[in-house]
Each structure stands twice: as C-alpha cells, then as structure tokens.
Amino acid sequence: MTEPALATATRLRTACSQCTLRELCLPVGLSAEELRSLDDLVSTRRKIRRGDSLFYGGEPFTALYAVRYGFFKSTLTSGDGREQVTGFYMAGELLGMDGIGGDRHTCTLTALEDSEVCVMPFARVEDLSRTFEPLQRHFHKVLSREIVRDQGVMMLLGSMRAEERLAAFLVNLSQRLTTRGFSASEFVLRMTRDEIGSYLGMKLETVSRLFSRFQEDGLIEVHQKHVRIIEIGGLKRVMAQAQSGS
C-alpha cells in the first residue's frame, strides 16, 4: 500500500528532521538518518490561540509538547485559589514534564500569544528513547535542566530582593531571546505586570515601580510592554549586589 498524499504532506510538515528549531529541542550531532528516526516523535501539531490553554492542572497526562512558535506561561493554583506563575516558555522549549510523575498535569499551560506546539505522545517518547540512546540521554538532560531552572527560581525567590529579581528576569529573558535569534536588547513583553509579579513573588505595582526606577537609572527604556535594554551590565550589577533580601 502506498502512503496517501495527504499523510505524506502531514509527515513533511511535522518532520523534526526538517525543523529549524531542532537544535533547541532535540539531540545535536546526529546523522541525517538518525535524525529521520526522530520524525516519529511528533504525532501532530496543535495551534493554541492567545488566552487559551494547552492543558489544565488535573487533566490526564498523555503527551509532551515542544513550542514551535509563540509564548506560554505555566501556572499553579493552590487549594485556596491563589495562582502562581511558575514559568514562561518560548520556541524550542518543552512543556508538560510535570505530568509524568502522577499521570496528570499539575500545572496549567496558557498561551500568551497565538502559538503552535508539536505534540509528542509520551508513550512514543519512552519507546523511542529505549531504542535510541541519544534521545534517551537528551530527554534526561532536558528533565534535569528543568529541575535546575526551578532551583534557580527558588534562589531568586528565596534570597534576592525585588529589584534583583526583576533584573535577573530581564537578563534571563534577553539571553533566551538571543539564543533564538531575536534582538537581545529590544523586545515586547508577552506577559502582564501581574504575571511578572506572580512569577517573581511581588505585586504588580512593585514591578511597575521598578521598571520606572530602572528607566530613571538609565538601564532600560520601557513603554508599556515595549522594553529596550540600554545597559545590560548595569542590570547584571543590580542582580548581584551582595545584600540579603527577604
């Protein structure tokens, strides 16, 4: 039986081997053939409109997702309804790893702009990584890096002052955008002050005031969601001024 033309087209559209983002979400240094063996990883793609959610906390876990384009936040809701932003995700980053442990997602993933993800059924990820060692290794690294990232945020929240936290946030954002070929110094925030504040453990008013202060100090220029970093070195200095906070 020959493959129908439509299936071929779909396959091509979802092929990891053709994806410009692959060095962000897949192991590097593979031969063309090895790469092709990864094309089975992605079953389909899914578009998420701004404001819609990819999955909700409590929902059964079935797949991991790689961001193709767009921007997401992950949120955790506590028993009493408080909402905490636990992360922001952009192209090439992996979503849904929280769900593996308990077979349901613990957090909610919401698109902050129109986005698209590659759907990777988790059973397939596990199957493939049993037979394909580079994938196994890579997958473990991705999981581990998520742990390290979270611990970095713990350090942020646990031992830094508000202005240090916001500076660190901007520096981090700038670095991640650079990796993806965007400008390091000028970008549009996809999230609100409230979401930044939740992520960084401060109120939206504090975020706003600090943006204004950084601007007065000549470190950045802000107009609503538009941010231009003028002196990244200054931000890094703010980040690390050895004092204890909270």
Place this chain on the structure above:
Amino acid sequence: MTEPALATATRLRTACSQCTLRELCLPVGLSAEELRSLDDLVSTRRKIRRGDSLFYGGEPFTALYAVRYGFFKSTLTSGDGREQVTGFYMAGELLGMDGIGGDRHTCTLTALEDSEVCVMPFARVEDLSRTFEPLQRHFHKVLSREIVRDQGVMMLLGSMRAEERLAAFLVNLSQRLTTRGFSASEFVLRMTRDEIGSYLGMKLETVSRLFSRFQEDGLIEVHQKHVRIIEIGGLKRVMAQAQSGS
C-alpha cells in the same frame, strides 16, 4: 570461576531486592526475578558523616544516590556567595538529578546527620532503563516529581506569607516522616533555624518567632530541635488562610 566470598557478601549488602526501602526508590509490583535484575543498579554504598558533603556544586556528575538512612540538605551558592537551601532529603529519596543536564552538579549536598547512600552510576541507570521498561518509567516519574516538588516550593516562596510557609513546611515534614514509619506528631529537626529560614525565604529570627507563636496558639510544642505537633489541622488552616503575602 566461583565468586569470592567477599564479593558475595558485598553483593548481598547492596542488593536492592533485599532492601526494606525499595518501595520508596524503585518501581513497585515487580516479580522477585525482575527485582533481582535491579541489583546491578547500585555499585556500592557510601557513608557520609554529619557536616560532610556527598558532592559539591561544580563537581563532575557521575552517579545518582539513594538515601539509605540519614538526612541531607541541598544548597545552591550564587555568584556573590549567598547560599540558598533548595531542599531536604530523607531515606528513600534520590539525590543528584541536578547533575544530569550539564554533566556537573549544580548544587551541594550536605549530610545533616550521619548518613548512608546507595551509589548508582548514572551510565548504569541509563543502560538498565533502556532494557528494563519499569525502571525507565519509574526513573522518569522520579525526575518529574522533583520538578513538581520544586514548583510547589516556588508557590510557597512566591505567594505565601511567612507563617503559612512554616506551617506548610511542618505539615510536609510530618507527612514524609509518616510515610517512613516515624511518628507523624513528634520529631527532631535535623536542620538549624537558619537552614529552615533559607529554604523558606525568611530569616532565622522569623522562624524562631513563628515557632514560638505556633506554640502559644497551641498548634505545636517546641524545645530547640524537638517538635511535637499538637494540632495538625490548625497548621493546615494557617497554611491556607487566603491572603496574599509578599
């Protein structure tokens, strides 16, 4: 060639299949034979004296460790020397997962009492989990649960007030001790006020004051490191009194 008696003895001593903790750190529901196939996981054991470190941040990553007995803290040191406690670990819990992503450890693991760990060379973990599906699945779950745990701490630090955080800490400790067959209501803290404070993002004085306050309120009884929980329901109520903090 027969196996020398000493090797046999070592093997017996390190056999997962014989370990009373195995339901805490290995997949459950395995046959005796399947269990035996896991005995290769642990290469050796290692004792760590109180105050000594199992590994340091920056050190090359080679193995994961399962706590056999004892108590550990993990700490992260920032560029400017500030130290953040990122977790406490007890029997049956897995250490070292932070190292997988970058081939070196990012945090330091220090014993808070005389302890022993099982050393599981990571190459062996990956090999075995390629051929033995239940181990693969289990390992992924453990990694994922660490992510979820860290996100829980982020929520703690990002959106709860000091007294809520400390109450949550006590409730969590009590639960983990119960799982391990210890008393849920009476235990000895292995860490100092300073370490608790670092973990929870507050100063040691605040920890001390809150302990005193909880005692006045009849929720607990504290004498130095000795804690007796009198009303766990009260602690849970403190934990969730819907207000915003920090």
Place this chain on the structure above:
DNA sequence: TGCAATGCTTGACCGGGATCAAGGGGCAAT
C-alpha cells in the same frame, strides 16, 4: 469612531518581616 475593558503608572500610607542587639541553653570535647 467612540466606548468599555484591561492593563499600567504613580502617590500616600502601612505593616510584616528584616536588622541589630543582647542574653540564655545545650552539646561536644576534654
């Protein structure tokens, strides 16, 4: 094109928790 909704900024004030300081208790080593 105008209106409503949402998000941002800024000011005034307040309070939780940090900081500074002093003293007390327990444990380990001898």
Place this chain on the structure above:
DNA sequence: ATTGCCCCTTGATCCCGGTCAAGCATTGCA
C-alpha cells in the same frame, strides 16, 4: 564537671514592598 561554641530566643527599631486609591494609556469591539 567544665569550657567554649553554636544555636536559639526575644526585644526594639526600621524599611522594603504591600495595600489602597486615583487616573491614564492602549486595545478591541460595536
């Protein structure tokens, strides 16, 4: 049993960042 060190407790004071409030800017929809 004594000594010294580390840890814990408690008080007094201060300040960062939260809270409350008012008004402005931007965006999306009718």
